[in-house]
Amino acid sequence: MRRRIITSLMAALLPAIVVGTTATAGGTSGVPDSPARTWGTNGRVTAVLPVGAIVIVGGDFTAVTDTSGRSYPAARLAKYLPATGTFDLTWAPSTTGPVYALASSGDRLLVGGNFSKLDGRSHASLGAVSLSTGDLD
Numbered sequence: 001m002r003r004r005i006i007t008s009l010m011a012a013l014l015p016a017i018v019v020g021t022t023a024t025a026g027g028t029s030g031v032p033d034s035p036a037r038t039w040g041t042n043g044r045v046t047a048v049l050p051v052g053a054i055v056i057v058g059g060d061f062t063a064v065t066d067t068s069g070r071s072y073p074a075a076r077l078a079k080y081l082p083a084t085g086t087f088d089l090t091w092a093p094s095t096t097g098p099v100y101a102l103a104s105s106g107d108r109l110l111v112g113g114n115f116s117k118l119d120g121r122s123h124a125s126l127g128a129v130s131l132s133t134g135d136l137d
Contacts, residue, residue: 042061046058107131
């Protein structure tokens with residue numbers, strides 16, 4: 001009997017709880033109709049590596065795009081700074097083909113993919129650059 005009363009009470013209150021949590025005073029959810037603009041790339045991102053306070057992205061893209069839609073060169077590798085919501089435009093290593101894998105060891109970023117050059121030097125699909133400067137390691 002007690003179980004039946006609790007079940008009936010829950011069934012009666014559940015719709016009120018759900019409605020009460022999704023509605024606001026104005027009758028709308030408070031969620032904007034369109035998402036905020038954010039940084040991005042002009043191609044596919046195939047590798048993401050968080051390292052401390054930065055995030056390295058690799059893939060098959062040639063530029064990063066800021067929140068206003070302005071593009072900046074980024075040859076398949078880019079360094080994202082989550083604290084500011086921007087890319088580090090001074091960090092600019094490059095590859096001649098897509099990047100598929102990223103790993104780090106200390107200040108060294110290991111880059112793997114389908115490329116013949118890394119930062120202008122011959123590196124058949126594997127190489128390393130500095131996480132802090134982007135220079136060939």
